[in-house]
Structure formats: structure tokens, C-alpha cells
Amino acid sequence: METLPAMGLIDYRALLIDCDEVLVDRDSGVWTALQPLLDNGLNTPGKDQVLAEFNDVIRTLYPRFDELGFSGLLCFAHRQLAERLGIKASWEEGMSFARSVPNWTLFEDAPGAMLYLRKFYRLLVYADRDLQDRGLLCERLGLEADSLLSLTTHPLDDTRWLAKMDLDTRDTLLVSRPPASAPGLGGLCLIRRSREQH
Incomplete structure (x- = not known):
């Protein structure tokens, strides 16, 4: 060799x-866009834990990127993160989160x-x-x-x-x-x- x-x-x-x-600064953008969701939860974890959960959800969804596209991936990630945190979230909230990307x-x-x-x-x-x-x-x-x-x-x-x-x-x-x-x-x-x- x-x-x-x-x-x-x-x-x-x-x-x-x-x-x-x-x-x-993706993490700050994600954190800011997640605030409406987190405001609806009780005893939500801190920023580091929420971002770690979000990153874990994104990793599991990435194999479906071709099917979902980036906004779809983020919308599903929002939904799955809400489920993990025990917070109710609508698909509209997920799409609003996904459309936050240009503001990062x-x-x-x-x-x-x-x-x-x-x-x-x-x-x-x-x-x-x-x-x-x-x-x-x-x-x-x-x-x-x-x-x-x-x-x-x-x-x-x-x-x-x-x-x-x-x-x-x-x-x-x-x-x-x-x-x-x-x-x-x-x-x-x-x-x-x-x-x-x-």
C-alpha cells in the first residue's frame, strides 16, 4: 500500500x-424555531438536551431524504421530537418550523x-x-x-x-x-x- x-x-x-x-448557525436557528413547540410543553428539557434529541431524530430520518426533501424531513423531525417530548403538535406547526430555514x-x-x-x-x-x-x-x-x-x-x-x-x-x-x-x-x-x- x-x-x-x-x-x-x-x-x-x-x-x-x-x-x-x-x-x-443551525443550532440557534432550530432552537429559535422550536420555541412555539416548547412553550406548549410542561417540564421541557434544556437547550442541549432538546438539540441532542433533534439531532437524533434527524439522523434516523435522513435515509428518507430523497423521499421527503429538506422541508419534509424537518416537518417530520418536528413531529417526532414533539412525540418524544410528550407535546401535541400539528402538521401546520411542523411546516412552519420547516420554513424557518431561510431565517437561520x-x-x-x-x-x-x-x-x-x-x-x-x-x-x-x-x-x-x-x-x-x-x-x-x-x-x-x-x-x-x-x-x-x-x-x-x-x-x-x-x-x-x-x-x-x-x-x-x-x-x-x-x-x-x-x-x-x-x-x-x-x-x-x-x-x-x-x-x-x-
Whole structure:
């Protein structure tokens, strides 16, 4: 087996950046959008536990992403989270929660970082969003539409896509949040936004 030399940051040609919790403050957006639901509950758990439950629900639903789409996934996640917390919730409340995604804020440093990194790298962003939300996200991040990739498509495993983009997995650095693993032969840079992750 061939051992490849370690790559330095300047050796990468492309950055593949996870959108949520690296560029977009998803947890704060979810927490804010869950407030109407949580206000209807008695003895609801704290923020960390609610977000952990939400993440667990999302993980179990993700295999159905192609069937549900992002809004559908979030609507079902809202419903299942409500059931776990013993709170009654309507489908309308679930859809309202799902439509909160465009309101999720960018981290303060994200636009400037994207502008700076664009000078040196091809920027690709993993972000599952509904079609109607993709344009706004691209505009906010200063991206072309073909630079926004779905987590469900695994583009770095697609040799035709890599050839079309003139990329190799070895030339790609994944910028993500913990836990994450490097894509194929590419590199990994972990971004820890919360103090608990340090």
C-alpha cells in the first residue's frame, strides 16, 4: 500500500465546507424555531438536551431524504421530537418550523471567510436545502449554484462528477464540525464553534 506524503494547507485545490454549524448557525436557528413547540410543553428539557434529541431524530430520518426533501424531513423531525417530548403538535406547526430555514443566521465570520478563501480555493458547500431556499443561501455565501452540494449525493465518490469539476479527492479538504472523517484520500479540518467542543 502506497503511503502518501502529508499535505499542507496550500496543497489543496478545493475546500468542501459543511454549511450547518460551520457557516450557518443551525443550532440557534432550530432552537429559535422550536420555541412555539416548547412553550406548549410542561417540564421541557434544556437547550442541549432538546438539540441532542433533534439531532437524533434527524439522523434516523435522513435515509428518507430523497423521499421527503429538506422541508419534509424537518416537518417530520418536528413531529417526532414533539412525540418524544410528550407535546401535541400539528402538521401546520411542523411546516412552519420547516420554513424557518431561510431565517437561520450565518456565523459572523462566514461571509468574510468565504470571500477570502475564494481567492485561493475552489469553494464547495455541503448544504441540504429545498430548491426555493438554495438561491438565497448561495447569495448570502457568495456562491454559484453548482457549488452547493447535497449531503445525500456523495459527490466525492462520483468519478464523473470529479472529472467534470476537474477535481481529485486528494486535492480536497473537508471543513466540518466534529464528529467527521476525511473524504476518501482528502484532508479534514474540524471547526469547533461551541465552547463544549474545545
